[in-house]
Amino acid sequence: MQPTKPGQNKHIKDEVALSVANLWVSYQARRGTVKAVRDVSFDLRLGETIAFIGESGCGKTTLGLGLIRLLPKTAKIERGQVTYTRNGMGTQVLGMDDEALRVFRWKECAMIFQGAQNAFNPVLRIRDQVWDTARAHGETNAERVRARMLDLFRLVSLDPDRVINAYPHELSGGMRQRVLLALGLLLDPQLIILDEPTTALDILTQRSVIEVLRSLRNQIDFSLILISHDLSLAAELADRVGTMYAGCLVEVSDVYDTYYHPYHPYTIGLIRAVPTLSGERRDLISIPGSPPDLIDPPKGCAFHPRCPYASDRCCDEQPQLETVGLSHQVACWNWPAVVADRGARLVSAAKE
Amino acid sequence: MAALMELAHLERSFKVGRAVVWAVDDVSLAINQGEVLCLVGESGCGKTTTGKIAVGLLRPTAGEVRFGGQDIWKMNAGDFRTYRQAAQIIHQDPYSSLNPTQSVVDILSAPLLRHGLAHSRLEARQLSADCLRRVDMTPPEDYLDKYPHQLSGGQRQRVSVARALTVNPRFIMADEAVSMLDVSIRVSLLKMLGRFRDELGMTYLFITHDLAVAKFFAWDGRIAVMYLGRVVEVGPTPRLIRHPQHPYTKALLSAIPEADPVATREKERVQLRSMDVPSLLNVPAGCSFHPRCPLFEPGVCDQAAPKLAEIGDGVQIACRVAARGAGRP
Numbered sequence: 073m074q075p076t077k078p079g080q081n082k083h084i085k086d087e088v089a090l091s092v093a094n095l096w097v098s099y100q101a102r103r104g105t106v107k108a109v110r111d112v113s114f115d116l117r118l119g120e121t122i123a124f125i126g127e128s129g130c131g132k133t134t135l136g137l138g139l140i141r142l143l144p145k146t147a148k149i150e151r152g153q154v155t156y157t158r159n160g161m162g163t164q165v166l167g168m169d170d171e172a173l174r175v176f177r178w179k180e181c182a183m184i185f186q187g188a189q190n191a192f193n194p195v196l197r198i199r200d201q202v203w204d205t206a207r208a209h210g211e212t213n214a215e216r217v218r219a220r221m222l223d224l225f226r227l228v229s230l231d232p233d234r235v236i237n238a239y240p241h242e243l244s245g246g247m248r249q250r251v252l253l254a255l256g257l258l259l260d261p262q263l264i265i266l267d268e269p270t271t272a273l274d275i276l277t278q279r280s281v282i283e284v285l286r287s288l289r290n291q292i293d294f295s296l297i298l299i300s301h302d303l304s305l306a307a308e309l310a311d312r313v314g315t316m317y318a319g320c321l322v323e324v325s326d327v328y329d330t331y332y333h334p335y336h337p338y339t340i341g342l343i344r345a346v347p348t349l350s351g352e353r354r355d356l357i358s359i360p361g362s363p364p365d366l367i368d369p370p371k372g373c374a375f376h377p378r379c380p381y382a383s384d385r386c387c388d389e390q391p392q393l394e395t396v397g398l399s400h401q402v403a404c405w406n407w408p409a410v411v412a413d414r415g416a417r418l419v420s421a422a423k424e
Numbered sequence: 425m426a427a428l429m430e431l432a433h434l435e436r437s438f439k440v441g442r443a444v445v446w447a448v449d450d451v452s453l454a455i456n457q458g459e460v461l462c463l464v465g466e467s468g469c470g471k472t473t474t475g476k477i478a479v480g481l482l483r484p485t486a487g488e489v490r491f492g493g494q495d496i497w498k499m500n501a502g503d504f505r506t507y508r509q510a511a512q513i514i515h516q517d518p519y520s521s522l523n524p525t526q527s528v529v530d531i532l533s534a535p536l537l538r539h540g541l542a543h544s545r546l547e548a549r550q551l552s553a554d555c556l557r558r559v560d561m562t563p564p565e566d567y568l569d570k571y572p573h574q575l576s577g578g579q580r581q582r583v584s585v586a587r588a589l590t591v592n593p594r595f596i597m598a599d600e601a602v603s604m605l606d607v608s609i610r611v612s613l614l615k616m617l618g619r620f621r622d623e624l625g626m627t628y629l630f631i632t633h634d635l636a637v638a639k640f641f642a643w644d645g646r647i648a649v650m651y652l653g654r655v656v657e658v659g660p661t662p663r664l665i666r667h668p669q670h671p672y673t674k675a676l677l678s679a680i681p682e683a684d685p686v687a688t689r690e691k692e693r694v695q696l697r698s699m700d701v702p703s704l705l706n707v708p709a710g711c712s713f714h715p716r717c718p719l720f721e722p723g724v725c726d727q728a729a730p731k732l733a734e735i736g737d738g739v740q741i742a743c744r745v746a747a748r749g750a751g752r753p
Binding site for chain 1: 466467576577578579606607608609610611612614615633635636637639640643662665675676677679680681682683684685686687688689691693696699700701
């Protein structure tokens with residue numbers, strides 16, 4: 073399969089499906105306020121896949137939950153705007169009342185959680201769970217739902233007749249994950265949020281889920297938000313990648329730039345720390361220190377205590393995302409030094 | 425060189441209700457002093473069971489575990505204790521493998537006192553501090569009196585490693601020791617374990633589901649790939665990663681996504697004939713991979729299970745069809 077080059081992705085449309093502006097989410101803990109998502113802004117176009125990468129506790133799951141307002145009671149969306157647009161009609165997700173929100177979830181935006189293979193009711197057949205979902209959203213024609221579901225099962229490479237009558241325990245983890253994907257597509261949502269979709273799956277099963285996701289994207293128009301700590305999954309599926317650190321979006325770029333020309337020292341650190349299978353064994357470099365406490369994040373850039381490029385300014389002033397290239401944004405005061413460094417390394421490598 | 429750890433024709437079954445499951449079926453592996461052997465495979469392939477048998481936590485149903493040439497289940501009590509001291513374990517989950525009610529010094533002192541390496545609490549404390557220094561937790565005084573919940577995930581796993589090192593082992597079985605850690609701290613732990621090989625001549629049985637981690641950690645060692653309780657391929661790491669021979673190894677390597685968008689999207693994929701993983705309760709006859717295998721030949725693969733056979737360059741595979749392709753009968 074040929075990799076799609078930036079700008080050539082046929083499935084990406086120009087219209088923005090979801091626009092997030094200055095979103096802040098915090099949790100109330102006994103020790104204080106955990107600032108889990110801090111001032112996150114991004115646009116997602118129709119048909120586009122954006123992956124949010126980062127280590128545990130960086131706020132990526134909170135961000136996903138915040139977008140559809142499924143946060144636990146202890147969480148609060150402090151401020152921000154989430155604008156969802158379909159067919160030219162914009163809606164403010166944060167302003168919706170309960171009923172509007174109920175319709176929005178699943179019909180407009182489906183979210184599939186981490187470990188969702190275990191999300192099924194074990195005592196109901198798949199067909200009953202499908203029907204429950206459809207009915208809750210005003211569907212009355214059982215035959216139509218069934219026909220649509222069978223089509224979707226075929227689309228995710230499942231044997232429709234077997235699966236629809238099965239109980240969840242009769243299906244393997246990978247099959248359940250694909251059933252859930254199909255169920256997510258049942259009401260034709262425009263946005264799907266996947267949180268660690270393949271984490272609990274075996275390698276070969278993971279591959280089948282990835283292939284299904286890829287073929288779905290070529291056949292159906294929907295936008296995808298992929299939340300994963302696994303950099304290889306993002307490399308495989310994303311059009312754009314957002315790197316999160318300590319609740320902030322520190323870099324957003326085209327997937328190829330993220331892996332081949334990252335600007336943020338943290339993104340560089342992550343990529344250098346991941347072992348690869350192809351090519352020579354290259355040395356890996358760990359990022360010194362550990363992620364900060366989100367109750368009292370470091371002043372200035374939250375990454376500065378671990379950053380090799382940290383300067384005085386980084387300790388005082390928090391950098392904002394700035395545009396540094398075609399669809400490439402980075403929040404780092406010293407990105408020119410990072411780029412100059414890479415240039416110098418390339419020159420010295422060429423001399424050798 | 426004689427192997428430090430030898431697993432000979434191991435078998436292990438478990439009762440599941442009225443049925444019997446063979447978690448490990450005729451596994452033979454040898455690990456030399458100072459060598460790393462990575463055991464890789466998908467969940468349920470028997471890699472953890474094999475590891476537990478190697479460190480004497482499980483008794484094999486059949487077969488022998490030889491440590492320094494001696495069958496561990498025929499040792500006298502004294503020798504067995506020495507073996508237990510020499511073979512240590514690092515568990516996957518540092519959150520559950522450390523007792524939350526004990527401080528770091530308690531955790532590290534227990535094996536020291538148990539094996540008579542320290543004769544007093546004070547001496548145990550000093551030795552514990554030395555162990556913390558070895559795992560780069562300096563100054564140790566900052567950590568000795570902390571409890572696991574006061575440490576980060578990476579620090580907890582370092583304490584687990586320090587605990588394994590307290591009794592000066594020669595052999596460490598690490599079961600998914602870095603899988604729970606974030607990428608940024610995973611590397612430093614792997615490098616530290618590698619350093620113990622150089623400094624202390626440590627021997628590892630390193631169990632992981634992640635072939636990229638295996639490649640990084642065992643580049644100058646070997647990898648053994650397991651499928652449904654059997655070893656299907658063993659070979660030197662660079663060779664196995666670059667030129668896998670067994671169709672299952674090929675399928676695994678081709679299926680793994682990589683943190684490199686071009687490489688991962690252009691990679692050629694091995695197509696399997698079936699995506700269904702057979703249940704251990706009903707393992708297919710003959711080669712257990714045959715219902716999924718792209719090289720399947722009726723009458724050959726569904727008859728007797730293939731044995732591991734050397735095909736050159738230190739590579740052994742359990743596949744008749746691929747072995748024939750490699751120019752051997």
